[in-house]
Amino acid sequence: MKQFFTFVRKEFYHVFRDPKTLLMLFGIPVVQIVLFGFALTNEIKNSKIVVADYAHDNASAEIINKIKASAYFDIQESLMSHEQIEEAFRSGKIKLAVVFPANFNNDLVHLNHAQIQVLADASDPNTATALTNYISSIVNDYQMALLKTQQIPYRIVPEFRMLYNPQLKGATNFVPGVMSLVMMLVCVMMTAVSIVREKELGTMEILLVSPFKPILVVISKAVPYLFLSLVNLTTILLLSVFLLDLPINGSILLLYAESSLFILTCLAVGLLISTKTDSQQAAMMMSLMGMMLPTLLFTGFLFPIENMPWPLQAISHFVPSRWYYIIVKSVMIKGLGISQIWKETLILFGMMLFFLGVSIKSFKIRLA
Amino acid sequence: MLNHITKTYNDGDIVAIDDFSLNVEKGELFGLIGPDGAGKTSIFRILTTLLLPDKGMATVVGYDVVKEYNAIRGCVGYMPGRFSLYQDLSVEENLTFFATVFGTTIQENYYLIKEIYEQIEPFKNRRAGKLSGGMKQKLALCCALIHKPEVLFLDEPTTGVDAVSRKEFWEMLKRLKAQGITILVSTPYMDEATLCDRIALMQAGKILSLDTPDNIVKAYPVNLYAFKDENIYTLQQNILANELTESCFPFGENLHVTLKDETDSSLQDLLKSLKERGHEQIEHQKITPVIEDCFIRLMKE
Numbered sequence: 001m002k003q004f005f006t007f008v009r010k011e012f013y014h015v016f017r018d019p020k021t022l023l024m025l026f027g028i029p030v031v032q033i034v035l036f037g038f039a040l041t042n043e044i045k046n047s048k049i050v051v052a053d054y055a056h057d058n059a060s061a062e063i064i065n066k067i068k069a070s071a072y073f074d075i076q077e078s079l080m081s082h083e084q085i086e087e088a089f090r091s092g093k094i095k096l097a098v099v100f101p102a103n104f105n106n107d108l109v110h111l112n113h114a115q116i117q118v119l120a121d122a123s124d125p126n127t128a129t130a131l132t133n134y135i136s137s138i139v140n141d142y143q144m145a146l147l148k149t150q151q152i153p154y155r156i157v158p159e160f161r162m163l164y165n166p167q168l169k170g171a172t173n174f175v176p177g178v179m180s181l182v183m184m185l186v187c188v189m190m191t192a193v194s195i196v197r198e199k200e201l202g203t204m205e206i207l208l209v210s211p212f213k214p215i216l217v218v219i220s221k222a223v224p225y226l227f228l229s230l231v232n233l234t235t236i237l238l239l240s241v242f243l244l245d246l247p248i249n250g251s252i253l254l255l256y257a258e259s260s261l262f263i264l265t266c267l268a269v270g271l272l273i274s275t276k277t278d279s280q281q282a283a284m285m286m287s288l289m290g291m292m293l294p295t296l297l298f299t300g301f302l303f304p305i306e307n308m309p310w311p312l313q314a315i316s317h318f319v320p321s322r323w324y325y326i327i328v329k330s331v332m333i334k335g336l337g338i339s340q341i342w343k344e345t346l347i348l349f350g351m352m353l354f355f356l357g358v359s360i361k362s363f364k365i366r367l368a
Numbered sequence: 369m370l371n372h373i374t375k376t377y378n379d380g381d382i383v384a385i386d387d388f389s390l391n392v393e394k395g396e397l398f399g400l401i402g403p404d405g406a407g408k409t410s411i412f413r414i415l416t417t418l419l420l421p422d423k424g425m426a427t428v429v430g431y432d433v434v435k436e437y438n439a440i441r442g443c444v445g446y447m448p449g450r451f452s453l454y455q456d457l458s459v460e461e462n463l464t465f466f467a468t469v470f471g472t473t474i475q476e477n478y479y480l481i482k483e484i485y486e487q488i489e490p491f492k493n494r495r496a497g498k499l500s501g502g503m504k505q506k507l508a509l510c511c512a513l514i515h516k517p518e519v520l521f522l523d524e525p526t527t528g529v530d531a532v533s534r535k536e537f538w539e540m541l542k543r544l545k546a547q548g549i550t551i552l553v554s555t556p557y558m559d560e561a562t563l564c565d566r567i568a569l570m571q572a573g574k575i576l577s578l579d580t581p582d583n584i585v586k587a588y589p590v591n592l593y594a595f596k597d598e599n600i601y602t603l604q605q606n607i608l609a610n611e612l613t614e615s616c617f618p619f620g621e622n623l624h625v626t627l628k629d630e631t632d633s634s635l636q637d638l639l640k641s642l643k644e645r646g647h648e649q650i651e652h653q654k655i656t657p658v659i660e661d662c663f664i665r666l667m668k669e
Contacts, residue, residue, distance in 0.1 A: 017457075
């Protein structure tokens, strides 16, 4: 047991003394989550919006002024037709359009009820939500201001339309996606590289010629990376909760348990790669090519699996991250419990056992 | 210890060790001497259970290298040819790590490594990767010794180490031998052969000769002469051109020459003909051969 702990401590030394490894281990997740996060959220600044004011009355002018006062928008006022607005959306020139119907003020004063149409480009769901929220709060402000001066309550109803992606799918999809991508990459690559490094440096020769059991070598390699990956997971979750405002709806304990299962699967895959390669570079290439592409393509967070031709759908069943992605989405976003995801968990568990079994079987107790 | 071992690589295309047999006594300092590619490392790897022989069987301390590899792994110390410690761990951490992995502590067998470790102790907090070549070897030796092995396998421990460190290293080996540890060492340097109890001269996976260094030298069958002149290159050309010459090769600043005919007149005839060809200042003397002479001669046979 003491041997085991010494070995684990040694692995930590390796990680903490190599700036490159550290950067890879902790840099990748942070960069990915921030990159993905802000690529989707940060564009709110200077977003181009169009205001089509068919009313041209006091009320509409006042609201437009309020919108203009905001630093987030780059406003263009023009009396576009609906076709023109749609065209502008399609070419990606604008993110949002606000349309005041003719008689806006009239309706408001005489009917106590008026409408504004807000159109948003929801193919970029985070931006769309943020922008529409912003507009509605401006309109609400105006309403409140009116209420103070008038006896009768006026109601302005903004009518929102999310173009292209009415359910706002994707807004919360990328965090689970990035989680599975990062875990897969980091765990697979780290284990593979760290074992192959022992081979490349020749230290494996000495380790093999020791009473230390080869299986223990493998396990003591896995433990530090399991631990470090859980630290990584925590970083990602903290970033997504506090930076991206994505709450964890389900049980955190379940999320960690499922993640540990996935991490173990990845470690087993990394181990398998390490038994098949002899140089760090080959191991790294194999983990990158063999893991990154399938994870990106077949997990379902960039390209919906349902839209794929059936052979690709079939392949996607063999990608562990696909199942993990479903699990994380269920637990983290939908707040589901284990009863709803036991099937995926079982599949992942089976994969873990399979990869672990194969890699331990092919782990060489000799040099050749 | 080794019996008719054959090891091939590339599905038999390359024969690393060819029907090799060897028996090393307990407590012996045994040297495997041979150029690169002679098969020294392959033998070490078979004996340390890292490689499986294609044919034959081998035992270490009575254990079979194939079946009882676990028992062997507990009682041998192995120092591979390449510096194989963790470069990013400090001297002390490396030693602690290997001590623990082998199920012991530094204190337990400190007396074995004391003399060696004291030399590198001032640098114990330095990363192993930043040590000089000689110090790396000393550290590697410490790590191989820390669990008090019965047999110590040292694969080219002095390659790439300066002359002074090499000398120190061999003195350490002698002291370890005095502690009763059997040592099997390989080296491409012929001058280190005389420091071993017995040696095996190896070439292309075969043993050329196996005996004590003295006996190997004594077994040199003919007289050996050292020739010297100002222009050593043309001298060698002229000696080789002479029909009396059996062999001639440069050795340091001399030429080592053997003759087909052992008689004195044959030597005088050679000298005479060389003088006629303008080698006026030629010096010659009969010398006792060294291991390298023996090796070169055996290699040609």
